[in-house]
Amino acid sequence: MTLIANPIYDSVFKYMMEDERVAKILLSALLKKEIVELQMRRQEYTAMQQTRISMFRMDFSARIREADGEEHLVMIELQKTWLATETLRFRQYLGTQYLNRENMREEDNGMYGLPIISIYILGHKLGDIEEPVVYVRRRYLDYDDRVIDKKDRFIESLTHDSIIIQIPYLRGRTRNHLERLLNVFDQEYIYYADDHLLQIDERNFTGHDERLLIDRLLKAGVAPDVRKAMEVEDEILSEIEKRDTIIMQKDEEIEWKDKKIAQKDEEIAQKEREMAQRDEEIAQKEKEMAQKDKEKEQIISGAVRLLRQSGLSAEEISVKLSLPLETVQKIYNRD
Template identity: 35%
Template sequence: MLIANPIYDVVFKYLMEDAKIAKIMLSSITGENITKLSFLPQEFTTEIDTQSVKKTHKTGLTVYRLDFSAQIQTPEGQKQVIIELQKAKFPTDIIRFRRYLGEQFNDPRNIISKKINKRVRKIGVPIISVYFLGHKLDHTTASAIKVSRQYQDLITNEIIETRESFIESLTLDSYVIQIPYLTQQRRTELEILLSVFDQNNATDVEHHILNVNEAEFPEKYRSIIRKLQQAIQSPEIKKQMQLEDGIIDELQGMDREIEELSVLVEQVKQENEQVKQENEEVKQHAEKERQRADQLSKEKLQTLLRMRAAGLPDADICAFLNINPGELEQMTNFSNDE
């Protein structure tokens, strides 16, 4: 079955803005029993600007973001969390991730009142971050990574099973999907689900279309496949995929230019450092020569004084010191000044 490639922002948005599909996707990735999922206001969600390629440089096209409010069923009961879903294309997008997290922690809408030990307190809603990366991490080749918090008693080294609102409000669990490391292996249901992002299934040079076998997917994932199949029928989505190709090519070209300029700047920096070092060496050499000349002048002056004291004629003194009568007069005047 042919499906639109969800690595594209426009397709990813088309897929994940379906609440039922988003719930299936996020439940499968986090392993949480999400009973209710709703979209939060998307003031910061990146949109593709179809009017001007140049304008997209101001919107941060390389990151697509969706925020959800979720109810999760836990052994202790229902828990409200914020799920922040982001898809990025370049390693440099990490700065935007940090900024978005800061916005979530600072948002007063993410503060709730909760009764704890018979007292009502204001606490931060726990945040779960899910990252879809179109690039590779530096050291880890795992396609799906869970970064989970663990409470541990530092004295006894025992694991603490209970959860504290204070800690939950300030820390978060994260899930990272490295799309380039998705392979043909289908060992778990999660791997089967994530195979819709496997770029090895591309059928065209542009990687707009992927070919998947619907029979390999459990029934609960079939709606995702069908949604992506519908996407390739939309002329507007196809148009925006082509636009995104152009923008990404331009951004990659800019990255290459920046890298080349960085290399040039480093070369100039090294050359300037070398010139600076050479100038310092010349300066030190000149200072040594000056000191040496001063020392020789003092020695000549002392010799002159001794020869004058011995009553030797000026002609013999000039011949001995290898100086002319004018230099002898200057040295004589200098000694008188001293």
């Protein structure tokens, strides 16, 4: 068994990819094309800082050779994160690459951008997609979805292919050359005494390309500056975890308070509905009482008229009906 540096760490991955031979091997395997020339672009690496979430970036310009022997320049944009919240940062960085004039080439009939190939190395899973390596490729189509074989610099300047690697799904996958290379990311190999190291069986990495990659990671494992950088990453990630925990707790507290407020609002709304119902009942009773008063008045008026017609005076009617004389007189005189 052999101990190698864990390339899940940004500092280790950077050290590994700074070796041009190893970078060519890994990128050629990912692109499934031969890389004739490879050059790392300046400002290729964004170090981790305590004030921001970690996102590793490396950019390369490469001359690749197609299966038919044609060669052309492309730009390879490699981004890596272990957090599931980096989509916006990926988009922002991709936008800066499209705007960067260093990625443009002057042709006979104008300026054109280098074709961009985006590679995303993710430490998390993508929804329901379980393949460890996902290729997103463009095709030129006509209206009837027939493939157009030709390519155009204008289209190549404005669109790009992507490769997504899901580290969690690499476990135990060695079906092809690429998966055997990416197997060094398998976190099942973590050394029990030190997360900075992976404990691998070298017999599983016997190919020439695999040996070059393993040798580079062996050197990274004993390089003092790389070891120190991994410790710094641990400290920063620990701070990020603490910050995220606090944020999560605050979010839970806010959610709990929102639920309480919503519950109170519902109780108030229920009381308002009950009060409105009571008001409606009172209004209905008042209406019924008004109707009864009207009916009673009609009965009294009828009785007063009948007694008047029979020759009784207002005073006699008042006594006979047990009504106030004033009430009887009003009806008596009205009729």
